[in-house]
Amino acid sequence: MIAPVTHILALTTVVRTRLLPAPGRIIAKVGQKVASTDVVGDAIVGRKHIIVDFAQQLDQPPKKAATFLKVKKGQKVSHGEVMGATSGLFPREVEAPAEGRVVAIGGGKLVLETGGVSYEMVAGIPGVISDVMADRGVVIRATGAVIQGVYGNGRLETGVMVSLFEKPDDVLSASSIDVNLRGSIVIAGHVDNPAVIKSAAELPLRGMILASITPNVLSAVAQAPFPVLITDGFGRRPMNTAAFKLLTTNVKREVTLNAEIYDRQNGTRPEVFITLPISQEPAEARSMETFAPGQTVRVCYLARPSAIGTLVQLRPGLSVLPSGLKAPAAEIRLETGEQVLVPLTNLEVLG
Amino acid sequence: MPASLIDGNSLLAVDIGTVTTRAAYFDVVEGHYRFIAMGQAPTTCNAPMKNVALGVQMAIQNLQSVIGKPLIDNEGHLTIPSQPDGVGVDSMVTTLSAGPAIKTLLVGLLADVSLKSVETLAQTTYLRIVDRIGLNDQRRPDQQVDAIVRHSPELVLIAGGVDGGATSSIQKVLEIIGLAAYLLPEAKRPAVLYAGNQELAGEVEQSLNNIASQVKISSNVRPSLDVENLAPAQRDLSSLVVKVREQQMPELADLRQLSNGVILLSAYAQGRMIRFLSSYFDSGKGVLSVDAGASAISIGASFKSNLYLNVFPQFGLGEPLAGLLRHTTLDEIMRWIALEIPPEMVRDYLYQKSLYPAATPATVEELAIEQAVLRQNLQLAARIMASRLPPTLRGRDGLLPSFEPILASGAAITGAATPGQKLMMLLDGLQPTGIATLALDQNNLLSMLGAASETNSILPIQVIDSGALAYLATVIAPVGKGPYGTPILRAKLVREDGTQQAVEVKIGNLQILPVENGQTARLELRPLRRADIGLGPGKGADLDVPGSMLGVVIDARGRPLHLPAETDQRRELLNKWLTMVGG
Numbered sequence: 001m002i003a004p005v006t007h008i009l010a011l012t013t014v015v016r017t018r019l020l021p022a023p024g025r026i027i028a029k030v031g032q033k034v035a036s037t038d039v040v041g042d043a044i045v046g047r048k049h050i051i052v053d054f055a056q057q058l059d060q061p062p063k064k065a066a067t068f069l070k071v072k073k074g075q076k077v078s079h080g081e082v083m084g085a086t087s088g089l090f091p092r093e094v095e096a097p098a099e100g101r102v103v104a105i106g107g108g109k110l111v112l113e114t115g116g117v118s119y120e121m122v123a124g125i126p127g128v129i130s131d132v133m134a135d136r137g138v139v140i141r142a143t144g145a146v147i148q149g150v151y152g153n154g155r156l157e158t159g160v161m162v163s164l165f166e167k168p169d170d171v172l173s174a175s176s177i178d179v180n181l182r183g184s185i186v187i188a189g190h191v192d193n194p195a196v197i198k199s200a201a202e203l204p205l206r207g208m209i210l211a212s213i214t215p216n217v218l219s220a221v222a223q224a225p226f227p228v229l230i231t232d233g234f235g236r237r238p239m240n241t242a243a244f245k246l247l248t249t250n251v252k253r254e255v256t257l258n259a260e261i262y263d264r265q266n267g268t269r270p271e272v273f274i275t276l277p278i279s280q281e282p283a284e285a286r287s288m289e290t291f292a293p294g295q296t297v298r299v300c301y302l303a304r305p306s307a308i309g310t311l312v313q314l315r316p317g318l319s320v321l322p323s324g325l326k327a328p329a330a331e332i333r334l335e336t337g338e339q340v341l342v343p344l345t346n347l348e349v350l351g
Numbered sequence: 352m353p354a355s356l357i358d359g360n361s362l363l364a365v366d367i368g369t370v371t372t373r374a375a376y377f378d379v380v381e382g383h384y385r386f387i388a389m390g391q392a393p394t395t396c397n398a399p400m401k402n403v404a405l406g407v408q409m410a411i412q413n414l415q416s417v418i419g420k421p422l423i424d425n426e427g428h429l430t431i432p433s434q435p436d437g438v439g440v441d442s443m444v445t446t447l448s449a450g451p452a453i454k455t456l457l458v459g460l461l462a463d464v465s466l467k468s469v470e471t472l473a474q475t476t477y478l479r480i481v482d483r484i485g486l487n488d489q490r491r492p493d494q495q496v497d498a499i500v501r502h503s504p505e506l507v508l509i510a511g512g513v514d515g516g517a518t519s520s521i522q523k524v525l526e527i528i529g530l531a532a533y534l535l536p537e538a539k540r541p542a543v544l545y546a547g548n549q550e551l552a553g554e555v556e557q558s559l560n561n562i563a564s565q566v567k568i569s570s571n572v573r574p575s576l577d578v579e580n581l582a583p584a585q586r587d588l589s590s591l592v593v594k595v596r597e598q599q600m601p602e603l604a605d606l607r608q609l610s611n612g613v614i615l616l617s618a619y620a621q622g623r624m625i626r627f628l629s630s631y632f633d634s635g636k637g638v639l640s641v642d643a644g645a646s647a648i649s650i651g652a653s654f655k656s657n658l659y660l661n662v663f664p665q666f667g668l669g670e671p672l673a674g675l676l677r678h679t680t681l682d683e684i685m686r687w688i689a690l691e692i693p694p695e696m697v698r699d700y701l702y703q704k705s706l707y708p709a710a711t712p713a714t715v716e717e718l719a720i721e722q723a724v725l726r727q728n729l730q731l732a733a734r735i736m737a738s739r740l741p742p743t744l745r746g747r748d749g750l751l752p753s754f755e756p757i758l759a760s761g762a763a764i765t766g767a768a769t770p771g772q773k774l775m776m777l778l779d780g781l782q783p784t785g786i787a788t789l790a791l792d793q794n795n796l797l798s799m800l801g802a803a804s805e806t807n808s809i810l811p812i813q814v815i816d817s818g819a820l821a822y823l824a825t826v827i828a829p830v831g832k833g834p835y836g837t838p839i840l841r842a843k844l845v846r847e848d849g850t851q852q853a854v855e856v857k858i859g860n861l862q863i864l865p866v867e868n869g870q871t872a873r874l875e876l877r878p879l880r881r882a883d884i885g886l887g888p889g890k891g892a893d894l895d896v897p898g899s900m901l902g903v904v905i906d907a908r909g910r911p912l913h914l915p916a917e918t919d920q921r922r923e924l925l926n927k928w929l930t931m932v933g934g
Binding site: 107266268 | 392393395396397398399400401409450451492493496497500501526530533534536695696698699700701702703704706707709710711712713714715716717718766767768769
């Protein structure tokens with residue numbers, strides 16, 4: 001059976017594609033080294049449109065009115081610029097109601113495209129541009145440690161990582177967020193109070209990497225001005241030990257926290273990336289696995305939250321679970337030494 | 352002899368669901384079509400595979416190993432038609448429900464006429480409405496254009512104007528749609544379904560053909576002010592949605608080619624099947640189908656040829672659960688749980704399950720939560736469904752009317768640990784009234800059979816006749832007035848072997864009269880105190896009932912069902928009811 005994979009790797013090579021939300025300009029070039037916050041492309045988004053009924057303003061039938069136009073499709077106009085005029089005893093004019101570009105003309109009307117904001121696409125990961133898709137995006141190749149999460153609030157930052165937990169299941173309180181942490185990326189366990197996120201925003205922190213949150217904190221996380229990544233999910237769940245070890249052994253290093261929104265369809269996931277010095281490029285992380293004995297797996301559902309273990313044996317056919325349901329399942333030896341039966345649907349391969 | 356028996360024998364039906372892809376094999380055995388076996392695999396439309404055909408291939412490979420017959424050749428191609436050596440299959444059909452809900456813009460004229468009809472149409476399939484544009488829209492045309500560009504809908508459904516009526520209003524709206532579509536990047540231009548005034552059909556096709564990614568002209572959903580006709584547009588919408596999916600999942604084009612040029616949406620195909628079954632069973636009542644899936648709950652009700660189909664993405668049992676508390680409360684879910692489980696655990700379940708839609712309840716607590724959520728979601732969906740039926744078809748107190756039979760599918764129901772659990776989820780969630788047979792579509796065959804009926808009208812009948820549905824129970828739901836414990840119905844069951852069982856059922860109780868599978872029994876029902884078993888106050892009945900997993904279940908708990916407010920009392924009652932139906 002195909003196994004979902006979550007990357008928690010101490011050293012690997014990752015390849016990430018970054019795409020503009022609309023056609024725009026790609027600034028980066030193939031072979032160029034980029035930092036995670038470097039702008040690699042930009043585009044104008046959120047443009048407004050103004051429909052100008054020039055036939056009505058010129059008091060002419062649509063076809064005839066078009067002959068009085070002084071602008072063409074694609075032409076830029078400034079605010080107040082005369083776009084068309086009739087002559088004669090009672091001449092009429094049509095002026096541009098705003099600065100913009102004529103994007104459509106027809107039926108006695110024209111459409112001005114105005115405004116919009118510049119969207120800057122950053123690399124999101126420190127690496128080397130390995131491919132460029134004209135007007136659309138780039139592909140970046142990078143080596144280092146990677147820890148993928150299950151939830152991200154869509155923001156990105158780099159900063160020095162500081163640990164605020166000693167055990168994977170520690171609960172973070174607002175009083176632990178003090179001024180010494182300003183500008184850092186904090187790693188911590190569980191958060192059950194929105195005040196923690198608010199305190200972090202007041203400092204502000206550069207980012208937070210959390211094991212889990214209770215759902216009542218979700219709204220504060222979504223609105224936080226800095227990136228927040230959740231490694232293990234919702235409810236009182238400890239951080240899985242693989243992520244805990246990897247993060248805590250890299251404290252005080254500069255990391256990239258790309259808390260992008262988890263998109264199952266396209267495969268983009270929130271992740272922490274730690275650049276590491278290498279002498280030889282390590283193998284690319286595998287994105288697809290099938291369940292097999294010997295794999296390190298994480299239990300991802302309610303029972304035994306975030307537990308990590310080794311897949312000992314795939315049970316043939318369907319197994320009866322403690323719930324009474326029947327499902328394909330595997331024997332897992334947990335880190336505690338306990339051996340448990342877990343349905344395959346509740347497992348992820350770590351690697 | 353029907354054409355289908357001349358040119359076709361074996362059939363491979365593939366259903367691509369959000370979580371699971373199933374491949375079912377049907378063949379002729381002793382002159383009749385039979386369901387032979389099922390293979391399944393995870394659906395592979397998401398990353399990293401992003402190729403829906405891989406899941407289909409794995410499901411077929413799984414099926415091959417079950418039936419012991421190769422269907423795929425060494426190069427990985429499906430062999431159609433079957434070869435003299437028995438390799439391959441004669442034909443194939445495909446149904447689809449995988450993929451995120453499609454971003455849809457609704458366009459009409461009057462809010463309570465064409466806009467309402469086009470919304471009802473949208474609710475028959477897997478769509479997410481992002482905006483509505485109608486005559487009462489207060490926005491300026493350029494603001495409407497900006498809204499469309501910002502939403503970037505994948506699909507636009509347009510209705511408006513009665514046939515032969517005025518055209519200028521709808522022309523103005525069409526101008527806005529055309530302009531917005533033109534301003535979108537070519538790769539993001541929406542598909543358009545037009546189901547309005549037919550006088551404008553040619554103009555719509557001409558004006559939007561080069562701007563929209565696809566244009567489909569359908570019959571007017573409101574040919575006149577007092578007539579709503581959704582059926583032709585439902586079919587066209589299903590086919591257009593599949594085309595939108597083909598842009599997202601290019602491999603579907605190959606599957607369509609193998610499937611005689613047609614892929615149907617699962618909900619639509621299921622609707623076709625229950626419409627067919629409504630005529631086939633001819634019970635004098637409608638047929639109801641319920642499919643509880645990870646991406647949506649679908650409910651279809653067919654009264655002869657009139658099909659009412661609703662897809663509820665907000666009540667899906669997977670990813671949509673993170674948004675469920677926008678539609679209900681934790682208390683409403685908690686009231687269905689008989690175990691001592693803290694509300695926080697239920698809340699966490701909703702969010703964690705949204706991250707792992709395919710996860711299986713492994714513990715008793717997880718299962719209790721999942722089944723409570725399912726009850727609540729079924730109840731919410733059934734209430735909305737009931738409110739959308741024409742007034743003459745609605746049941747009392749906002750409930751669904753009486754149906755015969757009620758067909759249930761979806762692993763959360765059919766895969767439950769015991770028949771009693773399956774029964775209680777359906778009884779509590781749907782609250783059937785009158786007399787109804789509950790049947791389980793354990794292999795999710797209904798949508799496949801609905802698709803098969805496109806080309807082979809014999810196969811679905813014979814497969815249903817051969818026992819493809821598993822009968823769960825015959826439910827009698829007497830409704831009467833009186834305090835808890837008041838006798839409401841006398842029932843006597845006479846089995847084929849001569850054994851008899853007579854009971855007096857009291858308000859608030861559940862009673863089981865077992866009738867084994869394969870047997871039939873005569874059931875005499877005598878309501879007390881003018882109680883109603885769906886035939887009118889005080890009217891009794893003698894009827895033959897088929898054997899089933901549980902037999903006859905008399906549910907005298909009342910309609911609508913009221914649970915005690917006190918927690919311990921409620922839990923005790925829930926446990927008692929479950930015990931009464933075998934645990």
